[in-house]
Amino acid sequence: AAYKSTKNSNYLVAAEKGIDFLLTAQYANGGWPQYYPDKSGYRHQITFNDNAMVNVMNLMWDISKSKKDTEVVNTKYKSMAVTAFNKGIDVILKTQITSPSGKKTAWCAQHNEVTLLPALARAYELPSISGSESVGVTRILMMVENPSAAVKQAVKDAVEWFNTAKIVGYTTQKVTLAGSPDGFDVVVVPAAGNIMWARFYDLSTGLPFFCGRDGVK
Numbered sequence: 001a002a003y004k005s006t007k008n009s010n011y012l013v014a015a016e017k018g019i020d021f022l023l024t025a026q027y028a029n030g031g032w033p034q035y036y037p038d039k040s041g042y043r044h045q046i047t048f049n050d051n052a053m054v055n056v057m058n059l060m061w062d063i064s065k066s067k068k069d070t071e072v073v074n075t076k077y078k079s080m081a082v083t084a085f086n087k088g089i090d091v092i093l094k095t096q097i098t099s100p101s102g103k104k105t106a107w108c109a110q111h112n113e114v115t116l117l118p119a120l121a122r123a124y125e126l127p128s129i130s131g132s133e134s135v136g137v138t139r140i141l142m143m144v145e146n147p148s149a150a151v152k153q154a155v156k157d158a159v160e161w162f163n164t165a166k167i168v169g170y171t172t173q174k175v176t177l178a179g180s181p182d183g184f185d186v187v188v189v190p191a192a193g194n195i196m197w198a199r200f201y202d203l204s205t206g207l208p209f210f211c212g213r214d215g216v217k
Helices: 002-006 011-026 049-066 075-094 133-143 149-165
Strands: 166-174 184-196
Touching: 002 011, 011 049, 011 075, 049 133, 075 133, 075 149, 075 166, 133 149
Parallel strands: none
Antiparallel strands: 166 184
16 A cells, blocks of 8 residues: 555565565464574464454455555465465364364464464463354355365354354453452453354353453362
8 A cells, every 4th residue: 555655666665575474484384483484482383363364365355355455465376375375264164163072163373383282372262162263264165165074064154153152142241350460350240132253262162252361270
């Protein structure tokens, strides 16, 4: 956008360097890590958290379609973006979590880049099904043109999980809590007719759970 308004080639060069970086950072299986090349801690995991991978795939989609100012980048990036996007779809299908009963559900905020299993990140980000990140992942699947039967089924399974995972009749609110570093805590209280979803769902039971920075579920 800056290049289009100023014609300063430095901006276009910088944008293309950013695209090069994202293409280089993608794993062979299609996933993107939170950081690259820093693999310390949990940074190497395939990261849906905060829509990290979803944002990259949206950019790749835009480049492939010459949308949102991306028509100014070198045309060589169009085919590269298509390939990167399709590889991302492949790993999304492979990381969709299967419940103990054998039903496909949704996704964890982060997955191991080798085993593709749900993974631990920060102390309170336990392996789980994410009620937040899974929304963006599902929307990415719904962008696919001429979707395969596998893509269609993944979307149907995710939507079915969202319907079964919704919490009816409750909401959250802040309450004063003496001794808390923030001076407050967030609690769940009854709220007739309200519908919400949890951030974390247990992989075994499918129930929502809370977890603080002590890592205790």
